[in-house]
Amino acid sequence: MSVTESSSINIKPRILYQVAKAAWEGNLFERRQEICQMVYKEAKDPENRRYIANQIRLAMGLEPHESEEVFSIYDKEVLMGLSESQDSCPLAVITQDEYKKEEIDQTKCTDTGQCFSTCSFGVLGEKAQFVPLLKLLKEQSAPVYASVAPAFAGQFGTAVTAGRLRSALLKLGFADMVETALYADIITMKEAFEFDEHVQTENDFMITSCCCPVWIKLIENKFPELVSHISPSVSPMIASARIIKALEPAAKVVFIGPCVAKKSEAQLPELKGAVDYVLTFQELSDIFEAAKIDPAEQPDEENPAASWCGRVYGHTGGVSSAVGATLARLVPRRSQGFKPLQVDGVIACQNLLEKIKNGENINANFIEGMACKGGCVGGPGRIIDPNNAAREVDAYASSAPAHTPVENAKIYALLNQLGHSTEPITLTGHSPIAAILAREITK
Ligand code: SF4
Structure with missing residues (x-):
């Protein structure tokens, strides 16, 4: 199935589906560029592209970042299933400052997760864990x-x-x-x-x-x-x-x-x-x-x-x-x-x-x-x-x-x-x- 199929459903479930499918079939690393094309097919403006890029990152178990590029050079091991996830804080954002930098007040955060579905930046989100999990299920180790x-x-x-x-x-x-x-x-x-x-x-x-x-x-x-x-x-x-x-x-x-x-x-x-x-x-x-x-x-x-x-x-x-x-x-x-x-x-x-x-x-x-x-x-x-x-x-x-x-x-x-x-x-x-x-x- 191409990334544009099932276009009647929201972007987040479609991203999760594409990443889960690639992880299940064991070709997430090989299909990464195809999945990344969703950023450019689905959005024209930088803010929405960054949102989609970060939803893709979260679905892959990667930390969100501030670019509309999906990947950085540090992501390769996670995508190949060699590492389970990155180590830094999973939550990053709730407001943007004057330089468009996102900030979250951790003292106010209670981790309910209810804000994840409404955050307009797409950076505030929970990381999916199914990439390493599917690898484990397939390996039966x-x-x-x-x-x-x-x-x-x-x-x-x-x-x-x-x-x-x-x-x-x-x-x-x-x-x-x-x-x-x-x-x-x-x-x-x-x-x-x-x-x-x-x-x-x-x-x-x-x-x-x-x-x-x-x-x-x-x-x-x-x-x-x-x-x-x-x-x-x-x-x-x-x-x-x-x-x-x-x-x-x-x-x-x-x-x-x-x-x-x-x-x-x-x-x-x-x-x-x-x-x-x-x-x-x-x-x-x-x-x-x-x-x-x-x-x-x-x-x-x-x-x-x-x-x-x-x-x-x-x-x-x-x-x-x-x-x-x-x-x-x-x-x-x-x-x-x-x-x-x-x-x-x-x-x-x-x-x-x-x-x-x-x-x-x-x-x-x-x-x-x-x-x-x-x-x-x-x-x-x-x-x-x-x-x-x-x-x-x-x-x-x-x-x-x-x-x-x-x-x-x-x-x-x-x-x-x-x-x-x-x-x-x-x-x-x-x-x-x-x-x-x-x-x-x-x-
Ligand atoms: S789903 Fe809601 S009510 Fe249930 S444990 Fe999680 S935060 Fe608490």
Whole structure:
């Protein structure tokens, strides 16, 4: 297919498709000039050319720069798959100064990724990671696992069930697909125990740390006095990768979800090494298209693992509902006193944290924040409308083999595999599993 085909769709997906196709076919370096022609075919003025040039660079895993030329002499190794990426800061721009030089105020950035789709400079953007990933999948030099976020339901079309998505990923070269929701189940149990331990009086409250790295970053950067209330747990994404690697050290893990901020979370110094690559749903869709794999036509071979609780993490309120339902099973006497409050959208998150900081009565003791409106179904790497996606998430959750992690036999099997066969399960304190699930929060 030439670069001008499919011209009815937006430029960014077309660039991603062309780069994914060349990477999948192993000729990205050879086809680089052909792909670069998009700059001149699609735009006449320097600003738009620079935008397109930088979108091509980001799709190839290169840093954006200030030229309408796509490549510099330093890019060759990345394009040939000899190097995974460049080392400098992935985010560069939010304003232009009088000399047309772009600037970003990192102190204001929370990494939601929502600005990427609207930045008119094309320089502010997230780097795609699929060039080295596709090379790894083709070489089969290590087992590569896909940890797929709970918000996947409905994203690839209503015909694409979990089983069909799994088959499509196996066809792409993945060793298997796991539900990140299974690991959300484990974190749910941990947070239920933590609630029991730490929320003892009327004045105590707990802030869930579960899914959203932007929520945590907001608290760390702007509300340091609230940091001690955050649950010291890793996200389900990190938990999935750490547990997969604890069981199979040679494995590589790719997180697939609607979130751009997860790309930053995976690179945080205290979490680095767990997740190897992060793809958005949109990027995976482009890869399927490039590889001519239609998930809707694959065999439906689901390997269900997570409970209803883990699967509803995909939308706002999911974490609170999950921890509430699990607390009711684990420590029923505490259930009455569980008072959750959910908030979504960065501004609403900030306003709520301001109230808590000022000592206002919020009549809640379990606080859940999601940076995207509607929760992860509203993430910038989504494909479908967030409201439809929330309905799909609920429908998939209702088909779960267990309601809470407490009745989920897969949890006990997994913990047994990790060498934790004793009852009751201890996920807090100093057990080895607690160490896998623990995260140091920056104070
Ligand atoms: S709400 Fe979900 S998609 Fe949005 S930034 Fe947080 S983790 Fe990412």
